[in-house]
Amino acid sequence: MKITLVIASMDCGGAQRVMSIIVNYWARKGWKVTLLTIDDGSEPPFYDLEKSVLHIPLEIAGASGNLLAGLWNNLKRIYVMRQAIFYSNPDVVLSFIDETNVITLLATQGLNLPVVVSVHTDPTACPISKIWEQLRQWTYPRADKIVVLSQAAQNFFSPQLQNRISIIPNPVLRPKFEKNPFGQQLVKPAVIALGRFAEEKRFDLLLQAFDKLKDRHPQWTLTILGEGELRPELESLRQELGLGDRVYLPGVVKNPYEFLQQADLFVMSSSFEGFPMALCEAMACGLPVISTDCPSGPREIIRDGVDGILVSKVDAEALAAAMDKLMSDEEERQRLAARAPEVTQRFSLETVMGMWEAVISEVIGET
Structure with missing residues (x-):
C-alpha cells in the first residue's frame, strides 16, 4: 500500500x-x-x-x-x-x-x-x-x-x-513504565495539566480553581506542561494570585509520561476539545482524572464516576469542588485510577x- x-x-x-x-x-x-x-x-x-x-x-x-x-x-x-x-x-x-x-x-x-x-x-x-x-x-x-x-x-x-x-x-498507547533517570520532576502531591497555552484550554480557570484550594490543601502543587501565546497572561495571573511557589510552567516536554507517572491528579479545564490525547495519556498512566464536560471529547473518554469525573460547568467553582473532592480523598483517587488504564483497551x-x-x-x- x-x-x-x-x-x-x-x-x-x-x-x-x-x-x-x-x-x-x-x-x-x-x-x-x-x-x-x-x-x-x-x-x-x-x-x-x-x-x-x-x-x-x-x-x-x-x-x-x-x-x-x-x-x-x-x-x-x-x-x-x-x-x-x-x-x-x-x-x-x-x-x-x-x-x-x-x-x-x-x-x-x-x-x-x-x-x-x-x-x-x-x-x-x-x-x-x-x-x-x-x-x-x-x-x-x-x-x-x-x-x-x-x-x-x-x-x-x-x-x-x-x-x-x-x-x-x-488511538491510546500503553505507556512504557521506566524509572526516570533524572529523578523526581514534580513537587508532590501534584496536580498536573497538559496542553497548548491557548484560550480554549482555559488554564486561567484552572489557576483560579487551584487558588480557591491553596489554603485547604497547602502541600499540593500544580504543574502545567505546554507552551503558547498565552504564557505571559498565565504567568501574570499566577503572580496576581500569589501562586508563584505552588504553580510550575516548565514548558513543552518531549516525554510527558515522565511527569504524568509522578503526578497524583490530572485536570483538564478546556471549553472545547476534539478527542484529547493529553486526557487519554493521563488515564493510560493510571491517573485519576477530572475534566470539564465539553460538548465533545472528554465524555467519549471518561466514564463519569467510574474512571474519572466530568464537571458539568466550565467555571472555577465547579472545577474547584471536583478537585477538592479528590485531593481530600486518597482512597477515591485510587479507585478511579485503578480503572483509568482501561482506556488503552477501549481505544x-x-x-x-x-x-x-x-x-x-x-x-x-x-x-
Missing part, C-alpha cells in the same frame, strides 16, 4: 501526535508512507518518525498581507501540493485539519485519487473564518470520506455529507488502526 498523508506541520500538538502514531504504524507494516507538511522543515518533527517515512516539507506556509496576496499564496500552495502528491504516486491520500484539508481537496482535483480528510476538533465550538468555511462547504463533498472524532462532530455536517462520515477516535492502537484501514479499503474499492 502506498499512502500520502498531509498536515500543516509536525510540531507539538494533539493532531501531530496522532499523525506520528498513524504513519509509524503503517511504516512498520511495510507500507510506503509519504508525509507532506506545509512548513519549511527548518524545525525537525517534534515526534519521532520511522526512518522509512518519507517526510517532505513543501515550504508553502506563511501569512498573507492582504486578500490578493492570500489568493496568490493559496494558488501556489495548491500547485506545489498537487505536484508533490502526484509524484508520490499514492493509492490513497489522507489529510489532517480543516484548512489543510481544503487545500488537499483542491490540489487533488482531476488526479483520480481517493482522498480522506480528518477533522481533529469539535467544529461546532471551533469556527474557522468565513472564507475557509465557504471553501470547506464547497470542497468537503468532494472527499471520498470525512473522518471525525465524535458523534457531536459528525452532527455538525450537513445531511448530504452524513453517508461520507466515519467516527474514528484517537487500543490495533482497534483504531483497524477502523482506519477499513475506511481506506472502502474508498479504494470505490475508485
Whole structure:
C-alpha cells in the first residue's frame, strides 16, 4: 500500500501526535508512507518518525498581507501540493485539519485519487473564518470520506455529507513504565495539566480553581506542561494570585509520561476539545482524572464516576469542588485510577488502526 498523508506541520500538538502514531504504524507494516507538511522543515518533527517515512516539507506556509496576496499564496500552495502528491504516486491520500484539508481537496482535483480528510476538533465550538468555511462547504463533498472524532462532530455536517462520515477516535498507547533517570520532576502531591497555552484550554480557570484550594490543601502543587501565546497572561495571573511557589510552567516536554507517572491528579479545564490525547495519556498512566464536560471529547473518554469525573460547568467553582473532592480523598483517587488504564483497551492502537484501514479499503474499492 502506498499512502500520502498531509498536515500543516509536525510540531507539538494533539493532531501531530496522532499523525506520528498513524504513519509509524503503517511504516512498520511495510507500507510506503509519504508525509507532506506545509512548513519549511527548518524545525525537525517534534515526534519521532520511522526512518522509512518519507517526510517532505513543501515550504508553502506563511501569512498573507492582504486578500490578493492570500489568493496568490493559496494558488501556489495548491500547485506545489498537487505536484508533490502526484509524484508520490499514492493509492490513497489522507489529510489532517480543516484548512489543510481544503487545500488537499483542491490540489487533488482531476488526479483520480481517493482522498480522506480528518477533522481533529469539535467544529461546532471551533469556527474557522468565513472564507475557509465557504471553501470547506464547497470542497468537503468532494472527499471520498470525512473522518471525525465524535458523534457531536459528525452532527455538525450537513445531511448530504452524513453517508461520507466515519467516527474514528484517537488511538491510546500503553505507556512504557521506566524509572526516570533524572529523578523526581514534580513537587508532590501534584496536580498536573497538559496542553497548548491557548484560550480554549482555559488554564486561567484552572489557576483560579487551584487558588480557591491553596489554603485547604497547602502541600499540593500544580504543574502545567505546554507552551503558547498565552504564557505571559498565565504567568501574570499566577503572580496576581500569589501562586508563584505552588504553580510550575516548565514548558513543552518531549516525554510527558515522565511527569504524568509522578503526578497524583490530572485536570483538564478546556471549553472545547476534539478527542484529547493529553486526557487519554493521563488515564493510560493510571491517573485519576477530572475534566470539564465539553460538548465533545472528554465524555467519549471518561466514564463519569467510574474512571474519572466530568464537571458539568466550565467555571472555577465547579472545577474547584471536583478537585477538592479528590485531593481530600486518597482512597477515591485510587479507585478511579485503578480503572483509568482501561482506556488503552477501549481505544487500543490495533482497534483504531483497524477502523482506519477499513475506511481506506472502502474508498479504494470505490475508485
